[in-house]
Amino acid sequence: MGVEGIGASVVRKEDRRFITGKGRYVDDIKLVGMTHAHFIRSPHAHAKIKSIDTSEAMKMPGVVGVLTGQQLVDDKIGNLICGWAITSKDGTGMKMGAWPAMAPETVRFVGQAVAVVIAETKNQARDAAEAVVVNYEELPAVPDIRAAIAPGAPQLHPEAPGNVIYDWTIGDEGATDAAFKAAANVVSLDITNNRLVPNAMEPRAAIAEYNEPEEHFTLYTTSQNPHVARLVLSAFYNIAQEHKLRVVAPDVGGGFGSKIFIYPEEMVALWASKKVGRPVKWTGDRTEAFLTDAHGRDHLTKAEMAFDKDNKITGLRVKTYANLGGYMSLFSSSVPTYLYATLLSGQYNIPNIFAEVISVYTNTVPVDAYRGAGRPEASFVVERLMETAARQLKVDPAELRKKNFITQFPHQTPVIMAYDIGDFHASLDAAMKAIDYAGFPARKAKAKSEGKLRGIGISCYIEACGIAPSKAVGSLGAGVGLWESAEVRVNPVGTIEILTGSHSHGQGHETTFCQLIADRLGVPISQVSIVHGDTDKVQFGMGTYGSRSAAVGLTAILKAMEKVEAKAKKIAAHQLEASENDIVIENGEFKVAGTDKSLALPMVALAAYTAHNLPDGMEPGLKEGAFYDPTNFTFPAGAYICEMEVDAGTGKSTFVNFVAADDFGRLINPMIVEGQVHGGLAQGIGQALLENAAYDASGQLLTASFMDYAMPRADDLPSFKLSHTTTLCPGNPLGVKGCGEAGAIGASAAVINAITDAIGNNKLEMPATPDRVWHAIHG
Amino acid sequence: MYQTTYHRPSSVDEAASLFAKGSDAKYLAGGHTLIPVMKQRLAAPSDVIDLGKIKELVGIEASADTLTIKAATTYYDIMQNADVKKSIPAISYLTSMLGDPAVRHRGTIGGSIANNDPAADFPAALVSLDATVKTNKRSIAADDFFKGLFTTALEDGEIITAIAFPIPAKAGYAKMRHPASRFALTGVFVTQTKTGDVRVAATGASQDGVMRVPAIEAALKANWSAGAIDGVTISADGMISDIHGTSDYRANLVKVMAQRAVDAAG
Numbered sequence A: 001m002g003v004e005g006i007g008a009s010v011v012r013k014e015d016r017r018f019i020t021g022k023g024r025y026v027d028d029i030k031l032v033g034m035t036h037a038h039f040i041r042s043p044h045a046h047a048k049i050k051s052i053d054t055s056e057a058m059k060m061p062g063v064v065g066v067l068t069g070q071q072l073v074d075d076k077i078g079n080l081i082c083g084w085a086i087t088s089k090d091g092t093g094m095k096m097g098a099w100p101a102m103a104p105e106t107v108r109f110v111g112q113a114v115a116v117v118i119a120e121t122k123n124q125a126r127d128a129a130e131a132v133v134v135n136y137e138e139l140p141a142v143p144d145i146r147a148a149i150a151p152g153a154p155q156l157h158p159e160a161p162g163n164v165i166y167d168w169t170i171g172d173e174g175a176t177d178a179a180f181k182a183a184a185n186v187v188s189l190d191i192t193n194n195r196l197v198p199n200a201m202e203p204r205a206a207i208a209e210y211n212e213p214e215e216h217f218t219l220y221t222t223s224q225n226p227h228v229a230r231l232v233l234s235a236f237y238n239i240a241q242e243h244k245l246r247v248v249a250p251d252v253g254g255g256f257g258s259k260i261f262i263y264p265e266e267m268v269a270l271w272a273s274k275k276v277g278r279p280v281k282w283t284g285d286r287t288e289a290f291l292t293d294a295h296g297r298d299h300l301t302k303a304e305m306a307f308d309k310d311n312k313i314t315g316l317r318v319k320t321y322a323n324l325g326g327y328m329s330l331f332s333s334s335v336p337t338y339l340y341a342t343l344l345s346g347q348y349n350i351p352n353i354f355a356e357v358i359s360v361y362t363n364t365v366p367v368d369a370y371r372g373a374g375r376p377e378a379s380f381v382v383e384r385l386m387e388t389a390a391r392q393l394k395v396d397p398a399e400l401r402k403k404n405f406i407t408q409f410p411h412q413t414p415v416i417m418a419y420d421i422g423d424f425h426a427s428l429d430a431a432m433k434a435i436d437y438a439g440f441p442a443r444k445a446k447a448k449s450e451g452k453l454r455g456i457g458i459s460c461y462i463e464a465c466g467i468a469p470s471k472a473v474g475s476l477g478a479g480v481g482l483w484e485s486a487e488v489r490v491n492p493v494g495t496i497e498i499l500t501g502s503h504s505h506g507q508g509h510e511t512t513f514c515q516l517i518a519d520r521l522g523v524p525i526s527q528v529s530i531v532h533g534d535t536d537k538v539q540f541g542m543g544t545y546g547s548r549s550a551a552v553g554l555t556a557i558l559k560a561m562e563k564v565e566a567k568a569k570k571i572a573a574h575q576l577e578a579s580e581n582d583i584v585i586e587n588g589e590f591k592v593a594g595t596d597k598s599l600a601l602p603m604v605a606l607a608a609y610t611a612h613n614l615p616d617g618m619e620p621g622l623k624e625g626a627f628y629d630p631t632n633f634t635f636p637a638g639a640y641i642c643e644m645e646v647d648a649g650t651g652k653s654t655f656v657n658f659v660a661a662d663d664f665g666r667l668i669n670p671m672i673v674e675g676q677v678h679g680g681l682a683q684g685i686g687q688a689l690l691e692n693a694a695y696d697a698s699g700q701l702l703t704a705s706f707m708d709y710a711m712p713r714a715d716d717l718p719s720f721k722l723s724h725t726t727t728l729c730p731g732n733p734l735g736v737k738g739c740g741e742a743g744a745i746g747a748s749a750a751v752i753n754a755i756t757d758a759i760g761n762n763k764l765e766m767p768a769t770p771d772r773v774w775h776a777i778h779g
Numbered sequence B: 001m002y003q004t005t006y007h008r009p010s011s012v013d014e015a016a017s018l019f020a021k022g023s024d025a026k027y028l029a030g031g032h033t034l035i036p037v038m039k040q041r042l043a044a045p046s047d048v049i050d051l052g053k054i055k056e057l058v059g060i061e062a063s064a065d066t067l068t069i070k071a072a073t074t075y076y077d078i079m080q081n082a083d084v085k086k087s088i089p090a091i092s093y094l095t096s097m098l099g100d101p102a103v104r105h106r107g108t109i110g111g112s113i114a115n116n117d118p119a120a121d122f123p124a125a126l127v128s129l130d131a132t133v134k135t136n137k138r139s140i141a142a143d144d145f146f147k148g149l150f151t152t153a154l155e156d157g158e159i160i161t162a163i164a165f166p167i168p169a170k171a172g173y174a175k176m177r178h179p180a181s182r183f184a185l186t187g188v189f190v191t192q193t194k195t196g197d198v199r200v201a202a203t204g205a206s207q208d209g210v211m212r213v214p215a216i217e218a219a220l221k222a223n224w225s226a227g228a229i230d231g232v233t234i235s236a237d238g239m240i241s242d243i244h245g246t247s248d249y250r251a252n253l254v255k256v257m258a259q260r261a262v263d264a265a266g
């Protein structure tokens, strides 16, 4: 592997820049003549806009323009779209209401933009925003799922009667019902999957610049997928044609899914930059992030599992209500359907599965993909059911899992997914060993003698990553293909630039992607640079989410590399007067096998660009591109076990131990993988113990700052013990599966299983705050 | 933030006269409460008068009977101070549990009690220890100083100069931290005075802010031990109830934290 090749824990190249404050985020960019936008947002969850008076604001110092939703309509700017069509069980399409970038008539969540002030300075924009008078007529609000589906509930969109967007099913209902009828035992559970705020460290921001003579726009934005942003902005919003719009996503400080989507502020900044004839900058503050970034999760589920007399699972029946908020965000429809219900088989042989998902509108900020997106919700359902079943059937929870594990691959589940490979016994065994599972009863007894409640909880997760085979997702309603592209440019002096459609916003691509090149060519990673995040530089790309950058993005780079290597070998063979088949690449040199003849990469590159002596008919240059479309999802899986102690007096849970045994296939950079797992676990544990986006009955967000929204801090978390059990992914040449979301997918069930075990009461919702745990203990 | 005029006086008198001149002046200490409120445009003082650089407002003194902490002393300096550790270690512990390092390095005891957040830690210490709040005009007993949520006995423009704590026989503090803000979800300070009196104060619990807990005081007076509180029932009436803790949970915490504070006091 070499010191910098695949499998080496190379220190991240990009960190020096970030640690010394030299990162270049959108807010760091200042353009000549730049103005500043401040949005006027609805204080009401549901209201009609009766009037907007901008006349006083227009007279305020520094004001360049005040624009409203009606002007967007007048300029025929398109409504926001949802890019994944879901068909209801009755064959009808999604009941989607219009989402204008600024509301001209009706607001449907607190924080929705109704107007924008553009001024010379940020403070002037804010001052003037206070002078804009908006008259609202308040309407009754539905702040949550139960309110939305209640008979006679206020209607949000005329298109969606009963506030239902779709009622979708998957699996064989008849066969599943039959399995339940024949079951020896049935276990059932009501589950709330709590709503979360992504809270990337960098708030969203956008700068738009319009070049009038060229009719050309440039948008700097906090995006995980700048090409997708350009595609959507140009194809649907009537703002600019694709070739007249450059989208740049420079350093981006975390996304967790929330920066996949194209938001109203980006659209308005572009449109406004043309209207005022000046560059327009908007940087959201933390309050705006809480109020307007797409939230995650928010499901209500009833789940039942059927077992035969040998404790083998015979059926799973799930009914889920998903809250999509006031409008349908870009990929919102797919999260509780194809990213959720297709993973309900977990790691288990379940012959019959039937799931129904009803997505509803509420007067809350839109909900969309957030780290794990659908898969944490699925894993939580399955793993809470398994634990509950073990308790009800009075069998060891590890044994019950083992008895039902899938052991033969490939395995076709009843819910679309075909698992390619895995070894679920290996990861569970590794985790049990790491936590000394066998010694737990003695530890529990000892804790009890000291007046403490101790519990242990297992979670065996599986996820579908490497998103995604284009044909497959296309057949399921996706509006885009999910391949990736790459270009490898060997410069005349032999340094290398990799242009990738993946986008790094914390993942460390600038290091890991270089490691592939170091591995193939034996050159130091300092000779390689990664170019990403700019539609003018990179050919095209689908971006980074769904743990796809290694499995799809890096494979595309590999494909382009193979073409480069083939051409370079031809050149070297020609120069060395050897046969192309005898050329091997070692330590940055092209060698004739079995001889001492060699040519260093810079010489090969130089030959390619001087073109003085190339094989007949060969084009000059050394640059190749590739598009790679995966043939299947990848299936990272693993086992997490957590041991917790609960203080019965306060209800506070403390970690005793947390072990993880993950199977991510081949690891490119184990240190970076570890970091990804730590971060994911922190978010999974955050969901289980701390985080909760709570709205009051009128639709006000109660947790709109860190004073009320509990983000996990370092001292809330244990020191994780990680390990890996590896089966190489057969679906891609690198054998990689993806690691970005695993922690967030698997952790929460382990935590809740441990706490409920400790307190001897299975009725406990997330987040398991001390208050809730205390009530669960004391009734 | 709106336009404001910043002043840095060098004496308490100068600060008071600047305050009198301003149309809507505010004193500034650590700024950890005032500045965020100004940034959110929820406060728009005409003048901001910084007390932090006034020498006579910073420092700690201890005599045989009294520990005096001047108003603009930071939590960090209180936490580190040898006299505090020796005379009332519970105060040192309280500051170690207050906020995070940034908050402890900026926030001041004077700012905390002037603000009188219902979940702040110091009000419980002042009430339990029967401290006296000294201002540029008078002395106010802690029991009379705190007047409910974000309200104190301070008059307009009055400056807290110091807090005098009688050194107790025993004192302890226990705090259940709010999961998000890390203020007190409920905190209880218990004191046994040198004359054998017992005073117990809870913060974060009552809708009226810091409160004495007479039932626990009576139990501890009879028998200074955590076990003595076992039989006490705390009513949930008037307790704060929110997404982080219901009123009955907070009532329970008053009792449990009191027991742990007694254990800590020894």
Ligand SMILES: Cc1cc2nc3c(=O)[nH]c(=O)nc-3n(C[C@H](O)[C@H](O)[C@H](O)COP(=O)(O)OP(=O)(O)OC[C@H]3O[C@@H](n4cnc5c(N)ncnc54)[C@H](O)[C@@H]3O)c2cc1C
Pocket: B026, B027, B028, B029, B030, B031, B032, B033, B034, B035, B051, B071, B072, B097, B098, B099, B100, B103, B106, B107, B108, B109, B110, B111, B112, B114, B115, B117, B119, B120, B121, B122, B158, B159, B160, B161, B181, B182, B183, B184
């Ligand atoms: C993240 C965070 C966590 C926190 N956690 C905790 C916690 O765990 N426990 C806790 O108790 N507090 C906590 N706080 C609050 C912190 O203690 C504040 O600093 C404190 O409430 C105010 O003190 P200050 O010195 O910053 O006052 P400032 O913000 O400067 O002033 C607050 C108010 O007091 C007035 N004032 C200040 N000094 C005087 C004086 N000498 N005389 C008269 N009036 C005066 C000011 O005019 C202003 O109205 C936290 C704050 C933050 C931001």
